[in-house]
Amino acid sequence: MTVQADDAPAAERQRRGLVIVNTGEGKGKTTAALGLALRAWGRGMRVCVLQFLKNAHARTGEIRAAEKLGVEWIGTGNGPTWGSAGPEDAAARARVGWELAQARIVSGEYDLIVLDEFTYLLHYGWLDTSETVAWLRTHRPPMLHLVITGRAAPQALIDYADLVTEMSVVKHPYADQGLRAQPGIEY
């Protein structure tokens, strides 16, 4: 985790943290972030997941897995109640969640941090996109991998990111076949 001197081997010099954004209307944004967390955990890296909007008290498969793995998992949301008390309430929740994230980003205690569903906080204007990206540019440790998921990633976030993937729906069973979400698959 030290800064490499200019005469370090090329492979070492090129090793650095990535900013990864999974966006789009399709499935797999959060799921791929979980896969990254698992892969990093497999290599003994220190992983933290902050989940926005989703119900922090749900007993989802991913929360159960994180507990079993010993991955730190922070639920900042309360599901559908985000914003139910009006936009000011949503903005206040967003700020609290973002402060929790900021503290962990600057801590130096993690190799990979996931901000799940974070794009919505920017998209709905609960956080200012320019300020948020500017803060990340100046505060993210260079070796920290940061994974951000959610639909409608703002362009400024895409500009900042190293790796951006769009997940698109080709076929969706819940919409197309009226099937309900399956535990262990969807959540």
Place this chain on the structure above:
Amino acid sequence: MTVQADDAPAAERQRRGLVIVNTGEGKGKTTAALGLALRAWGRGMRVCVLQFLKNAHARTGEIRAAEKLGVEWIGTGNGPTWGSAGPEDAAARARVGWELAQARIVSGEYDLIVLDEFTYLLHYGWLDTSETVAWLRTHRPPMLHLVITGRAAPQALIDYADLVTEMSVVKHPYADQGLRAQPGIEY
């Protein structure tokens, strides 16, 4: 795992295995499959991953994680050597790998099976797509979740699948910035 009677609650009747395909040119196909495996594992489901083409002896983050989780992981490939001895060799390897997969699919011992990079076996004609899909239609247990990844998923496989997501590149650091793949993120 029993067949539900017609008068079972709607929520129960609608619970069944899904065929999930992650395709497209972007990142996140395998990674999202790993996320599904983790989520299912978190719920105590029985998970098996069969990996095609990729080097079965690599010490990737996902293989290390699977070992730590106790998830069965079967490497059927040998990386870039697939097909290096000619198309007949590749087809022979594909058949062996597919037989390993078939045995696990019909075994009833799993709730979720991942066939990682499996589309290539169909795309390159090492396995016959129609025969493969027909076999799945008649042999996959109804409650088994099956996740298939890889580019260029054939239409017959998409027709068979319940949930198909296309991952597209918006921005890619290895192509755009000349960065090398980062351990714990890419592998």
